[in-house]
Amino acid sequence: MAKINEDLQRERDKCTFKIAELTTLIDGGRDRTDARREREKVLLSRTKDLHGVPEEYLSHKEKYESAIKNSVILFGIVRQMQEEGKTSVTDYRDVITSLLASAQTRDGSPMGVHYIMFMPAILNQGTEEQQAQWMPRAWNSSIIGTYAQTELGHGTFIRGLETTATYDPSTKEFVLNTPTLTSYKWWPGGLGHTVNYCIVVAQLYSKGQCHGIHSFILQVRDEETHAPLPGIKVGDIGAKLGLNSVDNGFLGLDNVRIPRNHMLMKHAQVLEDGTYVKSKNSKLNYGAMVFVRVVIVFDMVNYLSKASTIAVRYSAVRRQCHMKEGAPETQILDYLTQQHKVFISIATTHALRVTANKLWDTFNAVTEELGGGNLNRLPELHALACCLKAVSTADTANCVERCRLACGGHGYMQSSNLPLTYGLVTAACTYEGENTVLLLQTARFLVKTWQNVDTAKLTPTVEYLKITRSKGFIDKWQNSIECIIKGFQIVAMGKISSSVDHMQQRISNGMALEDAWNMTSVQLVSAAEAHCRVIIMSTFYEEINKAMATVSPELRKVLQKLVELYCVYWALEKVGDLLQYAPIAQSDIRDMKSWYEDILVELRPNAVALVDAFDIRDGILHSTLGAYDGRVYERLMEEALKSPLNGEPVNQSFHKYLKPFMQGKL
Ligand SMILES: CCC/C=C/C(=O)SCCNC(=O)CCNC(=O)[C@H](O)C(C)(C)COP(=O)([O-])OP(=O)([O-])OC[C@H]1O[C@@H](n2cnc3c(N)ncnc32)[C@H](O)[C@@H]1OP(=O)([O-])[O-]
Numbered sequence: 225m226a227k228i229n230e231d232l233q234r235e236r237d238k239c240t241f242k243i244a245e246l247t248t249l250i251d252g253g254r255d256r257t258d259a260r261r262e263r264e265k266v267l268l269s270r271t272k273d274l275h276g277v278p279e280e281y282l283s284h285k286e287k288y289e290s291a292i293k294n295s296v297i298l299f300g301i302v303r304q305m306q307e308e309g310k311t312s313v314t315d316y317r318d319v320i321t322s323l324l325a326s327a328q329t330r331d332g333s334p335m336g337v338h339y340i341m342f343m344p345a346i347l348n349q350g351t352e353e354q355q356a357q358w359m360p361r362a363w364n365s366s367i368i369g370t371y372a373q374t375e376l377g378h379g380t381f382i383r384g385l386e387t388t389a390t391y392d393p394s395t396k397e398f399v400l401n402t403p404t405l406t407s408y409k410w411w412p413g414g415l416g417h418t419v420n421y422c423i424v425v426a427q428l429y430s431k432g433q434c435h436g437i438h439s440f441i442l443q444v445r446d447e448e449t450h451a452p453l454p455g456i457k458v459g460d461i462g463a464k465l466g467l468n469s470v471d472n473g474f475l476g477l478d479n480v481r482i483p484r485n486h487m488l489m490k491h492a493q494v495l496e497d498g499t500y501v502k503s504k505n506s507k508l509n510y511g512a513m514v515f516v517r518v519v520i521v522f523d524m525v526n527y528l529s530k531a532s533t534i535a536v537r538y539s540a541v542r543r544q545c546h547m548k549e550g551a552p553e554t555q556i557l558d559y560l561t562q563q564h565k566v567f568i569s570i571a572t573t574h575a576l577r578v579t580a581n582k583l584w585d586t587f588n589a590v591t592e593e594l595g596g597g598n599l600n601r602l603p604e605l606h607a608l609a610c611c612l613k614a615v616s617t618a619d620t621a622n623c624v625e626r627c628r629l630a631c632g633g634h635g636y637m638q639s640s641n642l643p644l645t646y647g648l649v650t651a652a653c654t655y656e657g658e659n660t661v662l663l664l665q666t667a668r669f670l671v672k673t674w675q676n677v678d679t680a681k682l683t684p685t686v687e688y689l690k691i692t693r694s695k696g697f698i699d700k701w702q703n704s705i706e707c708i709i710k711g712f713q714i715v716a717m718g719k720i721s722s723s724v725d726h727m728q729q730r731i732s733n734g735m736a737l738e739d740a741w742n743m744t745s746v747q748l749v750s751a752a753e754a755h756c757r758v759i760i761m762s763t764f765y766e767e768i769n770k771a772m773a774t775v776s777p778e779l780r781k782v783l784q785k786l787v788e789l790y791c792v793y794w795a796l797e798k799v800g801d802l803l804q805y806a807p808i809a810q811s812d813i814r815d816m817k818s819w820y821e822d823i824l825v826e827l828r829p830n831a832v833a834l835v836d837a838f839d840i841r842d843g844i845l846h847s848t849l850g851a852y853d854g855r856v857y858e859r860l861m862e863e864a865l866k867s868p869l870n871g872e873p874v875n876q877s878f879h880k881y882l883k884p885f886m887q888g889k890l
């Protein structure tokens with residue numbers, strides 16, 4: 225192994241806790257750490273020789289072809305796990321999120337949506353017979369699918385989709401059509417060239433009546449030749465800000481016929497004679513989207529742990545300027561502003577990880593209840609998944625960009641892996657429900673909850689709204705974590721109640737409900753975000769407190785500091801809200817700033833150890849700036865030399881353009 229950079233080694237030597245203990249806590253147990261490492265070992269050993277030219281120099285087409293080559297190896301591992309019977313639902317989630325975040329699919333995998341949506345949608349919306357028919361083939365990848373919902377004209381407003389599926393009882397088939405340009409499916413991952421099947425979301429017509437959107441399994445390409453089937457127009461939508469290894473696609477359908485049992489019929493059915501049998505709740509058809517929103521939060525944890533590893537290790541190696549004249553140049557990690565930029569990413573990774581785990585448990589519990597016909601907790605799950613997806617993706621995108629800026633010019637290099645990471649996380653702010661729209665969904669739930677707060681039995685995530693209203697909820701502000709969490713609860717309650725008041729006032733003044741909602745929507749989004757911050761902050765605090773009982777005193781101290789950092793950081797970010805709604809004084813804020821500065825300094829000696837504990841191998845991190853050995857400059861030079869521009873001493877454009885131009889001949 226190459227020599228470790230001396231500064232990095234010094235950082236590791238002064239660490240005050242056992243890194244392995246934190247890694248085990250993060251993974252959820254020693255056996256899970258071992259299983260993850262084993263998976264990564266297999267993965268990296270099989271894909272070692274694939275990268276001839278760095279991916280950034282490839283064209284969109286070459287990137288796609290290379291990504292297919294890698295994905296086949298990658299998902300071969302999933303197939304093998306399945307054959308060996310090692311695929312519990314949690315394993316599945318772990319494998320998918322970590323594989324998709326791996327270096328081998330740095331800019332996304334064309335097969336990602338097969339695992340993340342195609343199969344979950346069949347599981348969620350297919351009958352047992354349909355699952356038995358499709359899942360074995362999907363699991364072993366003998367068919368590959370995607371989820372085709374969004375159209376050129378509509379993404380958010382799915383009730384407005386234009387694709388039609390009209391039942392023909394004479395042949396017992398559905399006839400699929402995209403009657404307009406705006407009804408063409410647009411965006412589905414892998415649809416362009418990879419998949420041979422997809423789930424199409426379309427307006428169902430039977431006996432002359434429209435029954436709203438439903439999901440259908442459609443074969444788009446021949447299983448042998450991969451040629452598009454008759455009536456199907458399919459292709460790639462072109463280059464994007466990121467995810468350029470993925471063939472997001474378009475799809476036009478001209479009288480394409482599929483058998484009746486290709487409609488996913490777990491919740492609603494069309495009988496042979498065309499009779500429509502309604503679902504208990506039409507929103508059950510949206511179940512796959514809820515699942516993916518939950519998985520996205522885990523995805524964000526993966527990306528953010530990578531970005532913070534890169535930024536912290538680089539900040540320990542990089543020296544710039546002198547803090548004191550005559551002293552050696554300062555490690556940039558010693559600048560408090562640098563700590564302010566990067567430590568929040570470490571704390572956010574942990575906060576989102578524990579919240580994602582909790583959300584996952586809620587998702588599984590509610591899914592089980594739904595299976596038994598109990599739909600009571602569906603609205604709460606939906607509201608929770610929506611706001612956590614929105615806030616986790618937005619915060620992660622901000623943090624990744626902060627990490628990139630913290631790495632100065634080198635952070636702008638593709639080889640740092642920060643630009644690609646940003647491209648991936650910012651996409652998540654849009655896909656699977658655009659963030660503003662999702663926050664408005666949560667707001668809808670909060671408004672209803674608030675309107676019944678005195679009479680209804682509140683579900684666990686909103687119970688605080690009742691308690692917060694009691695007199696003396698915060699008698700006197702104290703700079704403690706408990707008080708900050710209470711402060712955020714008051715802020716959320718204040719914003720929800722104020723939004724409802726504004727809306728009601730507008731309605732009393734004669735405005736229509738819809739207009740009043742729109743006029744109040746900026747406040748509503750802010751209220752939903754505040755509610756989400758309560759959820760993340762209190763979950764982080766409670767779960768870490770539980771974990772404290774199981775860890776060493778040394779680790780306990782560090783975990784305590786991470787929770788403090790997260791809560792105090794957000795208290796200062798949202799200080800205006802606290803001033804408006806909580807009994808906080810200017811002197812409290814002044815003291816809080818000092819508290820924040822002290823936390824940064826206290827975390828400083830353990831910064832490198834904290835990111836080491838994320839345990840991300842170099843082969844997966846794929847960053848010149850973040851590698852374990854800290855050979856930043858050597859790696860930057862090695863990567864620079866791989867630039868195709870360095871392949872010849874004089875580029876042909878010199879003779880063709882530059883020389884004639886310089887000599888005044890052009
Ligand atoms: C790797 C990347 C892969 C990416 C893939 C993709 O992007 S795939 C593409 C991803 N695309 C998207 O994500 C598209 C985003 N758009 C959407 O999800 C929906 O169109 C919408 C939710 C914005 C509005 O839908 P709408 O106009 O039909 O609804 P409405 O506002 O009239 O509310 C009606 C009621 O339904 C409730 N309810 C709603 N959803 C759910 C749910 N999932 N569960 C449970 N309940 C839900 C709602 O709370 C309300 O309840 P209330 O108050 O009446 O008791």
Ligand SMILES: Cc1cc2nc3c(=O)[nH]c(=O)nc-3n(C[C@H](O)[C@H](O)[C@H](O)COP(=O)(O)OP(=O)(O)OC[C@H]3O[C@@H](n4cnc5c(N)ncnc54)[C@H](O)[C@@H]3O)c2cc1C
Nearest residue numbers: 371372373374378379380411412413651655656657658660
């Ligand atoms: C990388 C990527 C991958 C994707 N993969 C898939 C896939 O595999 N399958 C698939 O089906 N789709 C996929 N999508 C599509 C994605 O789900 C949609 O882009 C997303 O749901 C947003 O819809 P839209 O693009 O129509 O945006 P719009 O809804 O047009 O949003 C544009 C703006 O309008 C605002 N807006 C819209 N409606 C409202 C409202 N009611 N109230 C207030 N503001 C509103 C939004 O906040 C936003 O600012 C993908 C998209 C991306 C970027």
